[in-house]
Amino acid sequence: MATEYDVVVIGAGNAGLTAAATLARKGARVIMLERHNIPGGCATSFCRGRFEFEVSLHQLSGMGTPEFPGPLQGLLQGLGVRDKLEFVRMEDLYRVMVPGRLDLVLPADKGGVIGALQGRFPAERENIGRFFDLVYRFFSEVISAFYMKDPEVTPEKYPLYFKYAFRDAQSVLDAHFTDPLLKLAVGIYWCYMGLPPRLLAFGDLAAILFAYIELKPCHIKGGSQTLSNAIVDSFIGNGGHVRFNCGAEKIIVRDGAVRGVVTEHGDQITTRYVLSNASPITTFLELIGRDDCPAVALDELKGASYSTSFFTIFAGLRCEPEAVGIAEATNFICAQTDFDRDFALTRTLDCDESAFIMSCYDVSDPGFSPPGACQCAIVAMKYAEPWLQVPPERYAAEKYRCAEAILRRVEAHFPGFREQIEEIEIATPLTHLRYLAQPGGSPYGFEQHVKDSSFFRSPKPPLKGLYCAGAWYGQPGYQPTLASGVAAARAILREMKAQEVKP
Amino acid sequence: MKQDFVRKIEGYDEIVRERAICRKYGLDYSTEGGKIRSFINRLHPPRLMLRVSDVIDETPSSKTLRLVSPEGYLPPFQAGKYISIIADIGPIRTSRPYSISSPPNQRGYYDITIRNRENGFVAPHLLNRIKAGNRIEASAPSGGFCFNPLIHDRASVFIAGGSGITPFMSMIREVVECGIDRTICLFYGNRSDADVIFHDELLRISQRFRQVTYVPVIETPSPGYTGARGYITGDIIKGVVGQTGGRTYYLCGPPAMYDFCLPELEGLSIPRHKIRREVYGPPPDITRSPGWPSHIGRDAAFTVGIRGRGEIGARAGESLLNSLERSGIVVPALCRSGECSMCRVKLISGRVFQPAGVLLRKSDRQFGYIHSCAAYPLEDLEIMF
Ligand SMILES: Cc1cc2nc3c(=O)[nH]c(=O)nc-3n(C[C@H](O)[C@H](O)[C@H](O)COP(=O)(O)OP(=O)(O)OC[C@H]3O[C@@H](n4cnc5c(N)ncnc54)[C@H](O)[C@@H]3O)c2cc1C
Numbered sequence: 109m110a111t112e113y114d115v116v117v118i119g120a121g122n123a124g125l126t127a128a129a130t131l132a133r134k135g136a137r138v139i140m141l142e143r144h145n146i147p148g149g150c151a152t153s154f155c156r157g158r159f160e161f162e163v164s165l166h167q168l169s170g171m172g173t174p175e176f177p178g179p180l181q182g183l184l185q186g187l188g189v190r191d192k193l194e195f196v197r198m199e200d201l202y203r204v205m206v207p208g209r210l211d212l213v214l215p216a217d218k219g220g221v222i223g224a225l226q227g228r229f230p231a232e233r234e235n236i237g238r239f240f241d242l243v244y245r246f247f248s249e250v251i252s253a254f255y256m257k258d259p260e261v262t263p264e265k266y267p268l269y270f271k272y273a274f275r276d277a278q279s280v281l282d283a284h285f286t287d288p289l290l291k292l293a294v295g296i297y298w299c300y301m302g303l304p305p306r307l308l309a310f311g312d313l314a315a316i317l318f319a320y321i322e323l324k325p326c327h328i329k330g331g332s333q334t335l336s337n338a339i340v341d342s343f344i345g346n347g348g349h350v351r352f353n354c355g356a357e358k359i360i361v362r363d364g365a366v367r368g369v370v371t372e373h374g375d376q377i378t379t380r381y382v383l384s385n386a387s388p389i390t391t392f393l394e395l396i397g398r399d400d401c402p403a404v405a406l407d408e409l410k411g412a413s414y415s416t417s418f419f420t421i422f423a424g425l426r427c428e429p430e431a432v433g434i435a436e437a438t439n440f441i442c443a444q445t446d447f448d449r450d451f452a453l454t455r456t457l458d459c460d461e462s463a464f465i466m467s468c469y470d471v472s473d474p475g476f477s478p479p480g481a482c483q484c485a486i487v488a489m490k491y492a493e494p495w496l497q498v499p500p501e502r503y504a505a506e507k508y509r510c511a512e513a514i515l516r517r518v519e520a521h522f523p524g525f526r527e528q529i530e531e532i533e534i535a536t537p538l539t540h541l542r543y544l545a546q547p548g549g550s551p552y553g554f555e556q557h558v559k560d561s562s563f564f565r566s567p568k569p570p571l572k573g574l575y576c577a578g579a580w581y582g583q584p585g586y587q588p589t590l591a592s593g594v595a596a597a598r599a600i601l602r603e604m605k606a607q608e609v610k611p
Numbered sequence: 612m613k614q615d616f617v618r619k620i621e622g623y624d625e626i627v628r629e630r631a632i633c634r635k636y637g638l639d640y641s642t643e644g645g646k647i648r649s650f651i652n653r654l655h656p657p658r659l660m661l662r663v664s665d666v667i668d669e670t671p672s673s674k675t676l677r678l679v680s681p682e683g684y685l686p687p688f689q690a691g692k693y694i695s696i697i698a699d700i701g702p703i704r705t706s707r708p709y710s711i712s713s714p715p716n717q718r719g720y721y722d723i724t725i726r727n728r729e730n731g732f733v734a735p736h737l738l739n740r741i742k743a744g745n746r747i748e749a750s751a752p753s754g755g756f757c758f759n760p761l762i763h764d765r766a767s768v769f770i771a772g773g774s775g776i777t778p779f780m781s782m783i784r785e786v787v788e789c790g791i792d793r794t795i796c797l798f799y800g801n802r803s804d805a806d807v808i809f810h811d812e813l814l815r816i817s818q819r820f821r822q823v824t825y826v827p828v829i830e831t832p833s834p835g836y837t838g839a840r841g842y843i844t845g846d847i848i849k850g851v852v853g854q855t856g857g858r859t860y861y862l863c864g865p866p867a868m869y870d871f872c873l874p875e876l877e878g879l880s881i882p883r884h885k886i887r888r889e890v891y892g893p894p895p896d897i898t899r900s901p902g903w904p905s906h907i908g909r910d911a912a913f914t915v916g917i918r919g920r921g922e923i924g925a926r927a928g929e930s931l932l933n934s935l936e937r938s939g940i941v942v943p944a945l946c947r948s949g950e951c952s953m954c955r956v957k958l959i960s961g962r963v964f965q966p967a968g969v970l971l972r973k974s975d976r977q978f979g980y981i982h983s984c985a986a987y988p989l990e991d992l993e994i995m996f
């Protein structure tokens with residue numbers, strides 16, 4: 109094994125993978141280190157019996173349609189993996205349910221969403237039209253200003269953007285709608301961001317609605333592990349080296365610049381560039397260490413807080429989805445309409461009342477599970493904190509108790525579900541903590557408050573040669589993290605070029 | 612602040628004030644380093660450094676090694692989990708999974724119970740060389756052969772063969788010691804009555820606790836034996852449990868036992884999802900597995916190139932993982948049964964035999980990854996890891 113590389117990529121999550129592949133395609137000598145035995149981080153799967161469970165991908169955004177290709181198309185093309193993957197489009201955004209009060213399916217197109225909402229909430233016909241009009245006009249401003257790279261972004265040209273970008277989503281929902289069920293049906297995607305509309309920027313909610321409606325949600329055939337494997341394949345094909353079961357132990361810093369990396373096995377790698385896909389806590393405090401870590405890096409973190417983690421039930425059913433009444437790939441199931449109450453519940457262990465998402469991939473991709481079977485991922489947002497307090501001896505029992513509560517609620521909506529379960533696995537925030545080594549067991553990184561967004565963070569790497577990418581350093585989710593890896597790789601390539609031309 | 616336009620967005624000033632407050636009063640993350648690792652290490656340490664506190668003779672061919680932690684801390688586990696024991700034998704570093712036979716409510720030690728194997732490599736080493744006081748390196752408890760109250764019946768039927776009794780021993784001890792509301796009917800097959808591990812304890816438990824039934828089944832019993840004989844058949848099972856529905860069936864033992872008992876359970880119309888089986892390592896002779904290409908003999912020799920690290924020799928009848936270890940190359944491994952993907956390597960060229968039941972991810976198949984513990988060379992190979 110060579111001991112000198114242009115770049116060492118730490119972590120093979122979405123961002124680490126796209127960064128490594130981008131760098132290798134441009135001819136850089138790159139080694140990628142991954143603690144786990146398989147690439148992907150969250151973008152992975154695991155096998156139980158005849159099922160291969162998808163760990164984290166619910167609805168992929170950004171692929172678009174043949175007529176209107178989304179940004180992810182180009183990104184995957186650029187990595188040389190687009191043709192190795194097959195995508196399955198989901199017809200609907202989601203089904204949202206509150207027992208006895210609401211049961212509504214929103215299709216993944218503008219007219220369809222508006223029509224479905226107006227049909228269910230005729231009294232708010234106009235409000236619904238006004239709201240989506242705002243979302244669309246807001247987002248077309250975003251496209252002209254940023255995607256089209258307008259050199260002059262001013263309030264005169266983009267009035268809605270300047271008015272609404274930082275506004276909280278709840279106040280916009282309140283200004284448009286009266287029925288709490290309607291607000292719920294429109295705002296439920298907050299779950300994908302980890303913050304309730306009160307704390308979420310309207311810009312973020314608008315972006316997610318616009319992206320899923322216009323670019324369509326989809327799923328990858330074979331699951332997210334296929335994406336991860338395909339990117340590794342491209343990386344290796346371009347001469348990249350990858351080490352699994354091999355975490356980074358230390359980033360060597362001298363005179364304020366990156367000089368190398370030491371692996372957990374004690375091997376030393378010389379390099380001038382490190383791209384870290386690990387959390388800032390790991391990167392700055394464990395790999396670099398307090399003494400070499402510039403104070404500004406830690407200052408930047410102040411006030412940020414770990415985002416929510418998840419309590420997930422992976423259930424393999426020995427029947428087709430229809431047999432238990434599952435007709436939608438994505439189902440949001442709520443016990444009440446108050447987002448803030450739901451958010452408060454994410455800080456508790458109990459699952460009797462928590463909102464949860466149930467995804468059944470087989471609905472849109474019938475070949476996903478073995479013939480005659482299907483799988484569901486049932487996810488409730490839960491912070492790690494209460495799980496960290498559970499005494500070791502109680503852990504397993506607590507896990508089963510919470511799962512039991514959710515399964516009881518699933519059974520109420522999908523009678524016969526329970527009886528059909530053949531394999532079941534439960535992941536708690538601690539499971540994420542373990543597999544991802546993320547503080548707070550948080551696949552979303554830090555909470556997505558505007559104040560911690562890239563608008564307010566310094567874009568300069570705190571150390572010469574250190575670059576970071578992934579959910580902790582930007583936005584969570586597949587599309588944003590895949591893109592952040594490419595962006596970080598480009599920044600490294602630019603810097604390498606600049607160094608080259610220097611005498 | 613990157614760009615000027617941001618300042619003009621409504622609410623900007625307020626956010627800047629919020630940031631200033633955070634800078635002043637926000638959480639100082641400088642002490643957060645190392646926290647995750649130390650927390651994870653209490654639950655799933657990458658390695659356990661253990662000491663053998665006692666060696667307990669069980670039968671002429673089996674012993675229990677009682678393992679304690681010199682620091683006094685052992686992670687919690689669920690009954691049915693195994694640990695992978697690392698063994699340094701001569702120049703070779705290898706590992707073997709062993710189910711924990713002590714109950715999880717007892718956290719002062721882990722017992723592993725080892726039976727000698729014909730032509731064994733690690734088992735004889737552990738049985739003959741390891742003495743009280745020796746150090747042993749192991750993985751944290753792993754595996755999924757555990758009672759799951761969400762989908763398993765409270766009435767269980769355990770079917771054990773030989774050393775396959777170990778996870779059941781942990782479960783049975785836990786159930787009786789903790790007063791758990793479950794009933795257990797154990798069928799325990801052995802070649803001779805002298806081989807039966809834990810016989811006295813199982814007898815005592817079944818006499819004292821009505822929730823546990825114990826049925827030894829002996830293939831070739833000594834004169835005077837009055838219990839069930841032969842193999843564990845559907846008739847024997849039905850004869851004892853009566854009603855076969857409403858129960859979950861658990862199997863643990865050598866592959867030959869599965870080959871015999873699974874059709875027997877099928878004969879009793881036990882649905883497949885009511886049957887759970889522990890993986891139990893590779894079969895003694897892979898070339899007898901269904902699908903093995905008959906023209907390739909056990910000793911057929913091949914060359915395996917490892918990209919960037921040279922070449923080794925390998926035999927068809929031995930797993931790639933074994934051949935690698937034999938050549939002094941350490942590949943991380945845990946279950947050695949094709950299930951956990953720890954030993955995953957990329958196959959660049961050449962063909963391997965992979966027995967049925969290997970839990971390979973679909974995309975691993977697509978991109979040429981194999982689990983080296985459950986892959987046997989059928990020609991010269993090139994691999995990468
Ligand atoms: C991102 C991700 C990746 C995954 N990758 C894999 C994979 O590669 N291979 C695979 O087989 N499965 C994988 N899974 C699935 C995962 O294995 C299961 O969900 C997991 O096995 C849950 O069972 P567990 O109790 O052993 O694990 P955990 O939930 O991690 O807990 C493990 C053990 O730790 C102890 N414990 C936990 N918390 C406490 C506490 N507070 N106090 C004391 N003790 C505690 C318990 O004794 C328990 O047995 C993955 C899941 C996720 C979310």
Ligand code: FES
Nearest residue numbers: 945947951952984
């Ligand atoms: S060691 Fe578990 S699959 Fe090979």
